[in-house]
Amino acid sequence: MNWKLTDNKNWDSLEQQFQWVQDMNFVMQHHLHHEEGSVAVHTRMVLEALQQQPEYRALPAKEQEILWAAALLHDVEKRSTSVDEGGGIITSKGHARRGEYTARTILYRDIPTPFHIRETIAALVRYHGLPVWIMERENPVKKLCEASLRVDTRLLKMLAVADIQGRICKDKSALMESAELFEMLCREQDCWGKARSFATDHARFQYFHTEDGYIDYIPHDNFRxxxxxxxxxxxxxxxxxxxxxxxxxxxxxxxxxxxxxxxxxxxxxxxxxxxxxxxxxxxxxxxxxxxxxxxxxxxxxxxxxxxxxxxxxxxxxxxxxxxxxxxxxxxxxxxxxxxxxxxxxxxxxxxxxxxxxxxxxxxxxxxx
Missing domain, CATH: 3.40.50.300 (P-loop containing nucleotide triphosphate hydrolases)
Structure with missing residues (x-):
């Protein structure tokens, strides 16, 4: 099955097809991080930046479509989470999490999508900011491993790079450095382009359910x-x-x-x-x-x-x-x-x- 979000990817056509794309025109962003203006302008720039990446062009058609759809949807819920705090300072806390729910709903109810493809796109939306902010997380390795179980980290980095390049800001070089550090961490944890593996299912479960768990610890299985x-x-x-x-x-x-x-x-x-x-x-x-x-x-x-x-x-x-x-x-x-x-x-x-x-x-x- 050759799934596509839509055959017509012209922006004007996207606005006519989807109300949630139209909504992006009316959502402004923080002036320091997004001098380009609205979410619509930013999303168009992200899509253009993504399609210019050599890594993207080298992907199979299916993965290209998945990544393109995730790029279109990545900031879909800034419309419901953005708060104008004055002076051009606009925050949108939780937009990625809520965006995951919206992406899932759209791709289940409105655009019938195979389960695996839908959940990959939803995960990309959820984690699209992770490559930039991962080192600021409380437990970056655990967060990285969690993400790797849901989504190909190579695709995640491509989306993050497009998100960085598809904006106007003064800290773009620092953001790109963060994306490179993300790849280094993925390679270090052996989850670059694949899920982080664990010796047993119980070992995986224990790692994620123990606050200071050792990632390679193999617990004894003694289920009742x-x-x-x-x-x-x-x-x-x-x-x-x-x-x-x-x-x-x-x-x-x-x-x-x-x-x-x-x-x-x-x-x-x-x-x-x-x-x-x-x-x-x-x-x-x-x-x-x-x-x-x-x-x-x-x-x-x-x-x-x-x-x-x-x-x-x-x-x-x-x-x-x-x-x-x-x-x-x-x-x-x-x-x-x-x-x-x-x-x-x-x-x-x-x-x-x-x-x-x-x-x-x-x-x-x-x-x-």
Whole structure:
């Protein structure tokens, strides 16, 4: 499949095709870092700079399209995060993180995109500033390794270089030096153009879940049971996935508990009690060293992390299974459910979806 964001990459055409491109014209930037003006002007300059890179021209067509789409989308959410603090000082904290959510939504709902391509573009948007600011992070090596599990660091540097060259500022040479240091760090950590490898899945998990963990430490695997943590928006087919499992495994279902007590998913107070009951049920299995499936949406990293911490307390191995169907099939399945979720609720959940990543658990499976 030769996926393309669009066949017509002329800027005027992009503005006509996409409202989010039009919006860039009305978003100004910090005068010291972006003398060129609006996000639209900057993004056009970034796209031009990217296409002039010899490294970009040498890429296969698929990777060129991925990188071009990421460049177009990299500052898409400066429109929602920019704050004018006066005197030409404009900040846009969190624009990369929110931009990841928007890129994912656009490439899932509006422009059907293969899962791997979509998530690569979303990751490039999320980490596009990392090569410039990595040495200012609290733990630069860990952040680098995290990024390498999601995206090719060569592509990330190309995007960062285009982002630097596609602007007018006085510190451009210093920013370019930072990008070169990023490549050096990648090579030093053996994750230049590839994911940082770990001796075992447990070694990877321990490194990311231990504050001062040694990156090459190999912990002993002594799991007492395995917990399957399902993740996916409502109506994606989590119940169907459970029915396909070979072994007869207990299932803890938040929906089933809600129905038992006739609790609405929107009743926050009642849902707190539902979760507590589910956790107590989980503890009873964990004490007996009995594996089980935790069946709920678990669409945020924070939500998953809290549950994983509980399972780890009892020595469980954690496997996340993320389930996704194409947009139209998903909506159709939801409409056909016995307990349909309102469309507005689905839209809101989609806009905040955090797809599980490899550093979160011992194993992550994408059933897409």
């Amino acid at each position: 049971c395995e917990v399957i943590l399902l993740s996916g928006l409502p109506g994606m087919g989590k119940d169907h996935y459970i029915r396909t499992l070979q072994q007869d495994v207990p299932v803890i279902s938040l929906d089933a508990i809600r129905r038992k007590y006739k609790v609405s998913p929107t009743d926050k107070a009642a849902n707190g009690r539902v979760v507590q009951e589910a956790k107590e049920e989980a503890r009873s299995y964990l004490r007996k060293e009995q594996g089980f499936v935790w069946n709920a949406t678990n669409t945020s990293k924070q939500m998953r992390s809290q549950l994983i911490d509980l399972f780890l307390t009892y020595g469980a191995k954690v496997k996340i299974v993320y389930i996704e169907k194409p947009y139209e099939i998903w909506r159709k399945q939801n409409r056909e459910r016995e307990f349909m979720v309102p469309e507005t609720v689905l839209d809101a959940m989609l806009g905040k979806l955090e797809v599980p990543q490899l550093e979160e658990a011992h194993e992550v499976v994408y059933s897409v």
